[in-house]
Amino acid sequence: MEQLETTGSNNPVIDAIVSRSSTKKFSDEIVTRSDLETMLAAAVRAPDHGMLAPWRFIVLQGQSRAVLGSAMRSALQLRMPDADAEALERESSKAWRSPVLIVIVAEPKVHPKVPEVEQLVAVGAAIQNLWLAAHSMGYGAAWKTGSHAYDASVKTALGLRASDQIIGFVHIGRPTSKAPVRPGEFATKTTWL
Numbered sequence: 001m002e003q004l005e006t007t008g009s010n011n012p013v014i015d016a017i018v019s020r021s022s023t024k025k026f027s028d029e030i031v032t033r034s035d036l037e038t039m040l041a042a043a044v045r046a047p048d049h050g051m052l053a054p055w056r057f058i059v060l061q062g063q064s065r066a067v068l069g070s071a072m073r074s075a076l077q078l079r080m081p082d083a084d085a086e087a088l089e090r091e092s093s094k095a096w097r098s099p100v101l102i103v104i105v106a107e108p109k110v111h112p113k114v115p116e117v118e119q120l121v122a123v124g125a126a127i128q129n130l131w132l133a134a135h136s137m138g139y140g141a142a143w144k145t146g147s148h149a150y151d152a153s154v155k156t157a158l159g160l161r162a163s164d165q166i167i168g169f170v171h172i173g174r175p176t177s178k179a180p181v182r183p184g185e186f187a188t189k190t191t192w193l
């Protein structure tokens with residue numbers, strides 16, 4: 001398994017956070033059900049105001065990736081009727097870039113104390129938990145949205161309701177190429193009072 005970069009912090013959580021970066025290319029190696037369940041269990045430990053569990057996960061692997069691939073292809077065709085065969089093929093191939101793709105959805109509920117924005121950020125926190133868990137297990141991930149995340153026909157193809165919101169298409173697999181780790185810059189973003 002890939003070793004996490006260390007920061008000298010002697011803290012595996014900090015090391016995982018600061019060594020994470022987006023995966024650009026994935027191998028075909030399958031991700032086991034047990035490893036996926038470990039990642040999902042980490043995801044749902046995200047902070048969650050009101051304990052509304054506003055998330056839903058649709059795991060696409062193997063042939064089921066075609067559900068999203070063909071939905072993205074049809075969505076492009078609807079949006080751009082002049083799109084050529086190559087553009088349509090490129091669109092559907094996005095679903096096949098990794099052995100597993102998890103569509104991570106927010107199902108915001110009407111609640112007197114928990115506005116929708118808090119439920120959406122809870123789902124974002126769940127994605128980060130899932131990603132860090134995957135990373136610590138030697139997997140890579142990539143978080144994508146793009147126009148398909150907001151496309152009604154894509155949501156319908158995935159069995160979602162109009163009120164559901166796709167927060168990310170999260171690719172998971174063994175990485176063969178990763179983005180460089182970005183330097184973190186907090187000093188100019190922080191006010192100390």
Ligand SMILES: Cc1cc2nc3c(=O)[nH]c(=O)nc-3n(C[C@H](O)[C@H](O)[C@H](O)COP(=O)(O)O)c2cc1C
Pocket residue numbers: 020021022023143144145146167179180181182
């Ligand atoms: C809500 C959200 C949506 C994103 N959508 C995309 C996307 O559509 N395409 C993409 O390449 N990256 C997307 N990203 C990933 C970021 O671009 C990526 O994390 C960023 O480039 C920083 O790189 P790093 O993950 O290697 O630090 C998204 C990230 C977030 C939080």
